[in-house]
Amino acid sequence: MMTHPFIGAVLFARGMGLASHVGNAEAALYFLENKWPDGKRPRHDRARRICQRAMADEATTQEARDAFVHALAEADFDLLDTASFRTRRGKPRNH
Numbered sequence: 001m002m003t004h005p006f007i008g009a010v011l012f013a014r015g016m017g018l019a020s021h022v023g024n025a026e027a028a029l030y031f032l033e034n035k036w037p038d039g040k041r042p043r044h045d046r047a048r049r050i051c052q053r054a055m056a057d058e059a060t061t062q063e064a065r066d067a068f069v070h071a072l073a074e075a076d077f078d079l080l081d082t083a084s085f086r087t088r089r090g091k092p093r094n095h
Contacts, residue, residue, distance in 0.1 A: 003024045003025075003026055004024050004025040004026065004055055004057075004064070005023060005024045005061060006022070006023055006024055006025070006028075006062075006065040007061070007062065007065075008065075009021045009022060009023040010022045010023075010065060010068060010069055010072070010079075011079070011080035012077045012078060012079055012080060013077065013080065014037065014075075014076065014077045014078065019080060022068065024061070025054040025055050025061055025064040025065075026051075026055060028047070028051045028064060028065070028068040029048060029051040029052060029055070032044060032047055032051065032068070032071065033048065036075070037075070041071070041074050041075065042074075043067070043070045043071040043073075043074040044074070044075065046067055046070075046071070047064070047067035047068045047070065047071035050063050050064050051064045051067070051068065
C-alpha cells in the first residue's frame with residue numbers, strides 16, 4: 001500500500017497523556033476516524049476530507065498535515081515540536 005508521507009511528523013499529546021506522532025495522511029485519517037477523543041468539530045471534518053483527498057492525490061500532503069494540526073489545536077491537544085509549528089497549548093503558530 002502506498003503511503004502519503006508528511007514532511008515532518010506531527011507530534012502531539014493531550015493533557016498528561018503520552019505523546020503520539022503521525023507521519024502520513026493515512027495515519028492522520030485513522031486517528032481522526034478511530035481515535036478522536038471527543039465530538040467532531042468543523043476542523044476535524046475538514047482534516048478528514050483533506051486527508052482523504054491527499055490519499056487520492058487530489059490534495060498535497062502538506063495540506064493534509066496542516067489541516068490535521070489545526071484539528072488537533074481545535075480539540076485542545078498540545079502540539080509538540082514539529083517541522084512547521086512549535087509547542088503552544090492548543091494554538092498552532094506559523095514560523
